[in-house]
Amino acid sequence: MPRNLDLTALRSFVSVAESGGVTKAAGMLNLTQSAVSMQLKRLEENLGLALLDRTGRGVALTPTGDQLLSYARRMLALNDEVYARMTDHAFEGQIALGVPHDIVYPAIPQVLARFTQEFPRVRVDLISSFTVQLKEYLADGSCDLILTTEDAAGPGGEALVELPLIWLGAVGGQAWRKRPLPLAFEQSCLFRDSVQRALDAAGIEWTMRVQAESARTIEPIVAADMGVHAVLEGTEPAHLERIAHGGELPKLTTKKIVLYGHNGAHDPVRDALAGLVRQAYAQL
Incomplete structure (x- = not known):
């Protein structure tokens, strides 16, 4: 039967290892010393391993504890990333990307997949049309970013690849x-x-x-x-x-593939999507 590590106990363990003592770790975590000590004891009991060497005046890691520290940091980093992404309401709404029919593949599916991972609360509307029509959509605000295929980049355009x-x-x-x-x-x-x-x-x-x-x-x-x-x-x-x-x-x-719409006021969502588009077409 699978056994699960307690992330709260792991956070206390990492704090103790990085601060060098239970007292400092307790202050960092806004917990009592006894609460931190209890979490460390529970973690050691769960693993059946000694993680801290308590024979000296300070707190030192055992070889096993030193090995766990690397895993614990990675687990906590991933936990914090997931929590931030799933609960961050700063980036919500929608963005419209216009792309000519004939250059949607193979780059755009990769762009959309990565963007959705980074901004799960932002809806992307993919609009596929011809260059002339897409420029009109950008002008009237129907699209936030567009790609075109042209002989040369027009005003405000960035040639990504030829x-x-x-x-x-x-x-x-x-x-x-x-x-x-x-x-x-x-x-x-x-x-x-x-x-x-x-x-x-x-x-x-x-x-x-x-x-x-x-x-x-x-x-x-x-x-x-x-x-x-x-x-x-x-x-x-x-x-x-x-x-x-x-x-x-x-x-x-x-022909050049040209990106338009990224030169206005700073917008982290639009800028992130533009960056992913650049990366994808640079690989063609």
Whole structure:
């Protein structure tokens, strides 16, 4: 049957070890000396071990007590962290993060998971849309932070990373060999113009096989080998693959992932979320 250590007794033990005596520890803990002594005795009885060497004038730890001290500090630190997180009402409410459809994965789930651990009482609203729309949301206050994909950061923006566009197609697909080249893009996708310009410069005819409002519509079309698409390197969906075209398709330009909304008045919740976003995209 599992046995549990008394955290109150452990706190008294650590205080005695760090202060060098029961009297000082009692003052630190706002307890009587007899209460601290009783807790230490109960802890030793529970473990069946001598933790303190009482043969000298002061209080010294036995080798076993010295070993317990490291564990006790860690247990108390974790206890205090959990208690603070669960009972702290300073950080409550909600925050809205806007992210383009095509860069939500793989970074944003990691960001949300870590943020929720650090701010369990703050609700995160994830808004997925196009760069132009997200900038409007930031301007009207619908979003607190947004990410965009652009050629360069605009006023107030922070470029987090610059990534190349890559050709994307069905697993083992052959659509990329067709001429005119069938393209599949959202109507508002900022990548589309770059792709079309690159094809025009290479003298490759193309046709817009599919225009849609959502990446959810584009991905099954590409997966069915009905067209090709382009995404930022490192953000491609697992069910599609990079096209190994061997130079038969033109090299595409790069785009920057830009963070907006973090330059206003200091806000610890928003600043923490911005920091997690920076870390996640720096790893792409």
